[in-house]
Amino acid sequence: MITDATQRRALLQSGNLASALDRMVEIRVFEEQVQRLFLKGLIPGTTHTCQGQEAVCVGVASVVRTGDPVLCTYRGHGWALALGLPPVSALGEIMGKTVGCTGGLGGSMHLSDRSVGFWPTIAIIGAQLPIAAGAAIASQIRGDGAVTVAVFGDGAVNIGAFHEALNFAAVSSLPVVFICENNLYGEYSRIDRTTAVSDIASRAAAYNIPGVIVDGQVVDDVRRVAQAAIDRARAGNGPTLIEAKTYRFVGHSRADPAKYRRAGELETWQARDPLKLLAAAIQPEAPDQLIASLRDRWETVMAGVVDTVVAAPEP
Amino acid sequence: MITDATQRRALLQSGNLASALDRMVEIRVFEEQVQRLFLKGLIPGTTHTCQGQEAVCVGVASVVRTGDPVLCTYRGHGWALALGLPPVSALGEIMGKTVGCTGGLGGSMHLSDRSVGFWPTIAIIGAQLPIAAGAAIASQIRGDGAVTVAVFGDGAVNIGAFHEALNFAAVSSLPVVFICENNLYGEYSRIDRTTAVSDIASRAAAYNIPGVIVDGQVVDDVRRVAQAAIDRARAGNGPTLIEAKTYRFVGHSRADPAKYRRAGELETWQARDPLKLLAAAIQPEAPDQLIASLRDRWETVMAGVVDTVVAAPEP
Amino acid sequence: MPELRMNQAIREALAHEMRADPSVLILGEDVAAADGVFKATEGLLAEFGPLRVRDTPISETAILGAAVGAAMAGMRPVAEIMFVEFLGVALDQIVTQAAKMHYLSAGTFSVPLVVRASAGAGLGFGAQHSQTLETWLLSTPGLKVASPSGPMSAYRLLRAAIRDPNPVVILEPRALYGVRETFDPDSVVVDGLGIARKMRGGDAVTVVALGQMVRLASSAAASVADRWPADLWDLETLLPWDHASILESVRRTGRLIVVEENPSTGGWGTEVVSYLTERAWSSLKAPPVRICCPDTPVPFAGKLERRYLPSETWVADQIKALCTDGRRLTPWWEAYAQ
Amino acid sequence: MPELRMNQAIREALAHEMRADPSVLILGEDVAAADGVFKATEGLLAEFGPLRVRDTPISETAILGAAVGAAMAGMRPVAEIMFVEFLGVALDQIVTQAAKMHYLSAGTFSVPLVVRASAGAGLGFGAQHSQTLETWLLSTPGLKVASPSGPMSAYRLLRAAIRDPNPVVILEPRALYGVRETFDPDSVVVDGLGIARKMRGGDAVTVVALGQMVRLASSAAASVADRWPADLWDLETLLPWDHASILESVRRTGRLIVVEENPSTGGWGTEVVSYLTERAWSSLKAPPVRICCPDTPVPFAGKLERRYLPSETWVADQIKALCTDGRRLTPWWEAYAQ
Ligand SMILES: Cc1ncc(C[n+]2csc(CCOP(=O)(O)OP(=O)(O)O)c2C)c(N)n1
Numbered sequence A, B: 001m002i003t004d005a006t007q008r009r010a011l012l013q014s015g016n017l018a019s020a021l022d023r024m025v026e027i028r029v030f031e032e033q034v035q036r037l038f039l040k041g042l043i044p045g046t047t048h049t050c051q052g053q054e055a056v057c058v059g060v061a062s063v064v065r066t067g068d069p070v071l072c073t074y075r076g077h078g079w080a081l082a083l084g085l086p087p088v089s090a091l092g093e094i095m096g097k098t099v100g101c102t103g104g105l106g107g108s109m110h111l112s113d114r115s116v117g118f119w120p121t122i123a124i125i126g127a128q129l130p131i132a133a134g135a136a137i138a139s140q141i142r143g144d145g146a147v148t149v150a151v152f153g154d155g156a157v158n159i160g161a162f163h164e165a166l167n168f169a170a171v172s173s174l175p176v177v178f179i180c181e182n183n184l185y186g187e188y189s190r191i192d193r194t195t196a197v198s199d200i201a202s203r204a205a206a207y208n209i210p211g212v213i214v215d216g217q218v219v220d221d222v223r224r225v226a227q228a229a230i231d232r233a234r235a236g237n238g239p240t241l242i243e244a245k246t247y248r249f250v251g252h253s254r255a256d257p258a259k260y261r262r263a264g265e266l267e268t269w270q271a272r273d274p275l276k277l278l279a280a281a282i283q284p285e286a287p288d289q290l291i292a293s294l295r296d297r298w299e300t301v302m303a304g305v306v307d308t309v310v311a312a313p314e315p
Numbered sequence C, D: 001m002p003e004l005r006m007n008q009a010i011r012e013a014l015a016h017e018m019r020a021d022p023s024v025l026i027l028g029e030d031v032a033a034a035d036g037v038f039k040a041t042e043g044l045l046a047e048f049g050p051l052r053v054r055d056t057p058i059s060e061t062a063i064l065g066a067a068v069g070a071a072m073a074g075m076r077p078v079a080e081i082m083f084v085e086f087l088g089v090a091l092d093q094i095v096t097q098a099a100k101m102h103y104l105s106a107g108t109f110s111v112p113l114v115v116r117a118s119a120g121a122g123l124g125f126g127a128q129h130s131q132t133l134e135t136w137l138l139s140t141p142g143l144k145v146a147s148p149s150g151p152m153s154a155y156r157l158l159r160a161a162i163r164d165p166n167p168v169v170i171l172e173p174r175a176l177y178g179v180r181e182t183f184d185p186d187s188v189v190v191d192g193l194g195i196a197r198k199m200r201g202g203d204a205v206t207v208v209a210l211g212q213m214v215r216l217a218s219s220a221a222a223s224v225a226d227r228w229p230a231d232l233w234d235l236e237t238l239l240p241w242d243h244a245s246i247l248e249s250v251r252r253t254g255r256l257i258v259v260e261e262n263p264s265t266g267g268w269g270t271e272v273v274s275y276l277t278e279r280a281w282s283s284l285k286a287p288p289v290r291i292c293c294p295d296t297p298v299p300f301a302g303k304l305e306r307r308y309l310p311s312e313t314w315v316a317d318q319i320k321a322l323c324t325d326g327r328r329l330t331p332w333w334e335a336y337a338q
C-alpha cells in the first residue's frame, strides 16, 4: 500500500476512474470506522463525516495541482484522504495521537498537511474563504500559477465572510475557485429555511462571476467542472463559484440521528450513491461486486490503521 | 417657523411638493453651513454632508409613518432634518452643545430623535442593517404594522452585515425596506473599483427579493418607489432593496477636495441637482428664482440657528 | 424538587420569562425545530411558536444585530451563539452597538438583550471551540457579562439577565450542560446581576472563581478546609463584578487566589487582582495569586487539554503555600520554560 | 536629519521593508490611489504598483482574511484597518485564525502579517471611533500587539513587526499622526518587538505608559522629577510586554503607576499590575496604581472628551502622592459617584 501523501495524490491525478473509485471506497470505509470509534468513546470531542459526498473531494483533488492550496472545513476527512493524506495520519489526528498529521494538537476539525497543499481545515464557518483569497493574492503577485481552492458547505453562504470573499476575489480577479458542497443541510436546518435561494450558484451573479451547478454524485462531472474553473483562474480570468449538489448519508456530527430529514430524502439520495454511480460506469455488469471487493480490501486495511493508531502514544 | 419635530415631519407627509422643495433647500443650506463651520474650526471631529442627495431622504421621509424606525449612517444630517429634527437640534449635536439632540454625547455621526423614529445613526459600515432587521422582528411579533427603513451607502454593500441582513430579512419575510444611496463613491474609491456589480439593486436576486433602481435626484420617484416597498413590507410580503442613484456634490468628509472624481462627472450630476429638478417641476417658468427665494429665507434662518448653537453651553 | 441538568435549568429560565413577559423572544441557529444544539431550548418552539422562537441562518452578525434592533424596539431578545468564538465575526454588534446605544441616544433607547454563548474547554473541541474569551467583553462600559457555575446558577443568572435593562452576555461553560443539581426553580430568588456568591466561609484566604472553575476551586478548598479555611466566592457576574463583597473578604483574609480558565496573559483575573491590590493594599499579607492556563491555544488531545486546565491539586497546593509561607507556586509551564 | 510626522514615519518604514523584501504587500481601504486616509501610505502605489499596494472594498473580514492567507502562503502582508473599532466585524481572522495557525499546523505554517489600526481618543470622533481596544487582543497566545508613542517609535515598531514571523497588530494613536520628530530612519536600530523603552531614569517610582499616554506621562514625570524622579517606561509592545525590564524597575523603585487610555475596568494595565504584584511583591512599598479612563463610552463634546482622558496633572499628583505617603488618588469619577 502506498503511504506517501504525494504519491497517493498522484494516483488520483492519473485521471483513472478506478483510482477514483478506490479512493472513494477508502473514504467511505474510513468514515464508517470513525463513527464506530466515536460511538465507542475512542474519539474525543466531535467528528463530522462525509459519507455520500465522496465524489466531490475525490473529483476536485484529482485536478488540483499538488501543492496548490486547498482550504476546507471541519468536514474534512474525505478531503484529507483525497488530497493524499495516509489514513493513519488522518485517523491519528482525529484520535489525538502523536501519529496524527499535527500530532494531536488540532483534532478532527483541524487536519492539515502542507506537503500536499492541504491547509489547516477551519472550524469557523466561512473563515477559510477570505483566507483562500489571500493565498490567491500571493499567487497573483508571485505569478506562480497556483490556483487556490476554497471548499465550504451550503450553510456557509449566509455568513458575511462568504460575501466579502467572493466580491473581493471577483474585483481583484484572483486565481481562486470556490466550491460549495451543497448537502442541503447546515447542521439540522434544511437550506430552504435559512437561505433565500435554492441554487447557491445563482449567487455568483451578485459577484459577476460564473456560477456552475454540478452533480456532486458523479466524480467525472465534478472533475470536469473543477478543471474548467481552475483553468479559467490560472489564465487570469478570476474566480468561479461551483455548487456541487450532494447529500450526507449520516448525521451532522457525533451521534446525530438526523431526524430532521424529509421523508424519503435519504433513500432518494442513496439511490444516487456516488460509489454506485461510479462503479456502474466502470463495471456496468456488476457494480456491487466491484464495490464489495474494494470494500473488503479497505476494511482490512482500516482495521490495521485503527490498530496502529490505537497503539500509538498520546502526545 | 415650526420647530416641533412631529409637525415638521407632517409637513413633508402632506405629499406637497412645495414642502419637499422647502425641506431640500433647508438641508442644502444647513449642510453648507456645516462645512463652513467645520472649516472655521467650530466643529470638532468630522462631518459627512449630503449636498446633491437631498431628494432621497426627503422623498423617503415623506412616506415613512412617523415613529416607524429609520436607521441611517454618519451621513445623516439630511435624514435628521427630513425626518423632522429642528436644525438647532441637529447642528447643536454636530457642534457638541447641550442643545444638540443628545446633548453633545454623540456628535455628527450619531444623531437621533426617538420621537420621530430616527434611531441613532451608526458609524460602523453596515451595522444598522441587521439592527433594522431586528426592529422589524419586533414589529412582526407585535403585529404593530410598523415598517423599518434601513439606509446605507453603495460602499456598504460589500460588508458581511449587508449580506447577512438581507438574507435573514428575506427568509423571515420581515417588514423592512433597504435603501441604498448609491452616490458612486465609498470614501475615495469609485464603485467600479470595489464592487463586482454596477447596479446594487441586482444583488436583490441573491436574496430572492425585489430590487428596484430609482432616480435618486427626483423626489417624487423616490417617494413612489419607497411607498410601494413600504406597502409591500406592511402587507407581510417581506423586504425590498431600493437603489437610489445619486451623487454627492461635496467631498466624503471634512475638507476632502474630492480629487478622485472622474472628469466632468460632477458637472453632469450638478445638471441634475435635485433642487433644480423639483423646482422646475413646481415652477417651470422660473425654477432658479424659486430656489433663490427659498434659499434666502433659509440662509437667514440658519444664521439664527448658528447663533443659537454657538451661544449654547457646552455639556 | 426536580433534578435538572444545566441545559434544562436554562430552558426553565427561558420558559419562565417567556411566560411572564410576551416581549421575550429567542433566536439562534437551530434553537427552534431542533431544540438547540445543547438542548437548552427544548420544547420552546412548541410552547411559544415560531415568531418568538426563531431559527436563523448561520449569520452571527444578523443574529446579534437583530437582537440589538429588537431590544431597541422594546423586545427582550435572547440570542444563542453556539460557541463563544463565533462572537469573533460579530463582536461589533455587542461592544460597539449594543453597549453604546443607551449612551449614544442620551438614554432614550435601551438595549435589554441577552446573548447566551457556550464557552470553555474540557470536551476535546480543539483550539477554535474551547476558549472562554471573557476579555473580548470585559472592558466594555455599558455591557454586563456573567458566567454560571451550575444549573441553579445558570437559572438565576439567565432570569436576571433577561430582566436587566442592559445588554448582557452569559458565557455558559459547555462542559457543565450535563451536570445535575436538585433545586426548586420557583423558589430561586432572582436578585439581579453583580452579586458574588459565597460558596464557603473562611478566614485564611479569599478564593475567587468563575464558571467551571468554581467546582474545581470548591473541591480544592474543601480538601484543605480543616487547616486553611478559604472564603470561596463564585463571582457569577464578571461585569460588573461584586467589588464590595470581595473587597470585604480580602480585607478580612489578607490573601487572594483567583482561579481562571483563560490564558495567563491578560485573563479576567488581572482585573480582580489589580482592583483589589490597589484598594486592599494595607490588608494584604501575601501576594495575590492567579491560577490560570498557559499562554497557548487550547490543545485537542485529551491529556494535553487536561494539562492545559488548572487542576484541583494546584489550587489546593496554592492555598497551602500562600497560607503557610505567603508563597506563589510557579505554574508548571513557567518551570518548563526555565 | 529629516523631521517626520508619525504618518510619514510609518510610510518610510513601509517603503523600507517593501524595498528590502518583495514579499511585503499592503492592503486596505483607500491605501493605494488615495494614499491612505491618514496619509500613511503616500506614494507607495506609485513606487510598488497595484499588485503590492492594493485598495480593497469595505470588507474588513476579507482584508484580514486575505492577509492571513497571503501570510500563510509566504508573503508579508500589512493590512490597514482605518479605525481599530472595525476589528469588531472581523476579529475572528486575527484571534481565531491568524494567531492559531502556527499551532494548529504543528508549526508547518506561520502567519507573518501586520495589521495597522488607528486607535484612541482626542480628535472628537465620538464613541464608535475613539477607543483603544487593546483588550480585544491582549489575551491571545500566538499574537503580538504594539502601540507606538511617536514617529520614531512607530517607525521602529512597524519595521520590526513586518520582520516578525508572527501576526502583529499595531495600534497607532491617531491623535499622533501629525506629531513631528527629527530622527534618521536609516540609523534606527530595529531590535524586534517586546522591548520596553526607558524614557527617563529614576528611583522613586516606576511609571509605565503606552501609546499617546507616553507623552503625557513624560511631561508629568518631568514636572516632578527634581523631587520624585520616575523610572519612566514606554511599553511599546503590549504583547508580549517586557516583563524583565519592568520587573527590574519595580523591584528597584518599589512603586508602580500605570498610565492607560482605556476604561478603568479590565484595561490593559490590569495585566501589568497583577503580573508585577504577583512577582515583585516583596519589593513593593506602596500599592500599584492605575491611571485610566472612566467606565463610559468616549464622549463627543470636546470638554467631555478631554475630561475622559487622563491628565498630566493627575499623573504628576499621583507620583507625588505615591512617593510621599503611598497613597492612591481617587479618580474624579469615583469621587463623583460617592
Ligand atoms: C461562524 C460559525 N457559526 C456557527 C458554527 C457552528 N456550525 C458548525 S457546522 C455548522 C453547519 C454548517 O453547515 P454547512 O455549511 O452546510 O456545512 P456541512 O456541515 O453541511 O458540511 C454550524 C452552524 C460555526 N462553526 N461557525
Ligand SMILES: Cc1ncc(C[n+]2csc(CCOP(=O)(O)OP(=O)(O)O)c2C)c(N)n1
Pocket: B048, B075, B123, B124, B125, B126, B152, B153, B154, B155, B156, B157, B159, B181, B183, B185, B186, B187, B252, D029, D058, D060, D082, D086, D089
Ligand atoms: C466597518 C467599517 N469600515 C470602514 C469604515 C470607514 N468608512 C467610513 S465612511 C466609508 C465609506 C462608505 O461609503 P458608502 O457606503 O458609499 O457611503 P457614503 O459615505 O458614500 O454615504 C468608510 C469606508 C467604517 N466606518 N466602518
Ligand SMILES: [Mg+2]
Pocket: A153, A154, A155, A181, A182, A183, A184, A185, A186, A187
Ligand atoms: Mg451543508
Ligand SMILES: [Mg+2]
Pocket: B153, B154, B155, B181, B182, B183, B184, B185, B186, B187
Ligand atoms: Mg457612497
